Amino acid sequence: AKSQGANRYLFFNDSMNKQAVKRLQIENLIRYGLKEDYFVVYYQPKMDIVSGHLVGMEALVRFITPKGGLISPASFIPVAEETGQIIEIGEVVLRKACRDVKTWIDQGLFHGRVAVNLSSRQFSLPFLCELIDDTLQQTELPSYHLELEITEGTVMQSPPQAIETMKKLRARGIHLAMDDFGTGYSSLAYLKQFPLNTLKIDKAFIDDMSNARGRNMVDTIMTIAHNLNLTVVAEGVEQSEQLDMLRKLRCDVIQGYYYSKPLSAADFSQFLQQQKQQ
Numbered sequence: 001a002k003s004q005g006a007n008r009y010l011f012f013n014d015s016m017n018k019q020a021v022k023r024l025q026i027e028n029l030i031r032y033g034l035k036e037d038y039f040v041v042y043y044q045p046k047m048d049i050v051s052g053h054l055v056g057m058e059a060l061v062r063f064i065t066p067k068g069g070l071i072s073p074a075s076f077i078p079v080a081e082e083t084g085q086i087i088e089i090g091e092v093v094l095r096k097a098c099r100d101v102k103t104w105i106d107q108g109l110f111h112g113r114v115a116v117n118l119s120s121r122q123f124s125l126p127f128l129c130e131l132i133d134d135t136l137q138q139t140e141l142p143s144y145h146l147e148l149e150i151t152e153g154t155v156m157q158s159p160p161q162a163i164e165t166m167k168k169l170r171a172r173g174i175h176l177a178m179d180d181f182g183t184g185y186s187s188l189a190y191l192k193q194f195p196l197n198t199l200k201i202d203k204a205f206i207d208d209m210s211n212a213r214g215r216n217m218v219d220t221i222m223t224i225a226h227n228l229n230l231t232v233v234a235e236g237v238e239q240s241e242q243l244d245m246l247r248k249l250r251c252d253v254i255q256g257y258y259y260s261k262p263l264s265a266a267d268f269s270q271f272l273q274q275q276k277q278q
């Protein structure tokens, strides 16, 4: 039994080492990327379900490798969250998103809101509001063009504190969206207390609309959200059948590959010009 225990210890130690090495590699890559400015922002359109017009977009971070390849956030955000590098990445994303949107507004191509994701770490920064104020000031973007996406998990870490921070942001004219709704710890009791503008239904629920139970679920979420006067965004909409069902359920806004994948700033600029001509 003793030797088995030792073996097991060795086994765990080995796989833990591999994980630690991988984590360290990603951490180094992020540090390098921050120094060399390899983080860029992609934009995914959000469309009004009734008019089919663009109402806004979500800013999504990408890592551009020196060879021009794209690394998706799923592979580096978890590490960045752990190391705290997400704070610096988040600052870069916010600054670039505000700068790009300011350009599109000045060109008369856009007048809506850009939604930027806030990680838990960022959301709990004591100087979050000051950081956002500074960024808006430096980029000369009026605060009413900004929306922040915060996950259920983030606000549920400490609801009273979250409400306080959210109120400060709202006082500035910034809109707030609850992201990935339904994936975390149920917060129905709190939902009405959070000063939100928007509720984003997670893609998992949209995927599940192929069956009646899944459709009922989305219907229920939609009813609750509308009772609370929230705008509902369905994310991950890929098929026209999903769009039809969401329209029947009176969803407000859709985001997904059905309309467009996330686009580089240059491609999004083209997208805006096409929209304008319609």
Ligand code: C2E
Pocket (backbone or CB within 6 Å): 044, 059, 060, 061, 072, 073, 074, 077, 086, 090, 093, 117, 118, 119, 179, 180, 235, 236, 237, 238, 255, 256, 257, 258, 262
């Ligand atoms: P999220 O906030 O839920 O963002 C939506 C994700 O769904 C994006 O993945 C988007 O590309 C993807 N998506 C949108 N429509 C469709 C669709 O029709 N089909 C499918 N299969 N996928 C769709 P992405 O860009 O890879 O980002 C993944 C996650 O990484 C985000 O999930 C968000 O949690 C995080 N993330 C991305 N950018 C940032 C950022 O700047 N800051 C922070 N803190 N997190 C970020």
Ligand code: CA
Pocket (backbone or CB within 6 Å): 058, 117, 149, 179
């Ligand atoms: Ca999001």
Ligand code: CA
Pocket (backbone or CB within 6 Å): 179, 180, 200, 202, 235
């Ligand atoms: Ca989401």
Ligand code: CA
Pocket (backbone or CB within 6 Å): 180, 202, 203, 235
């Ligand atoms: Ca999601």
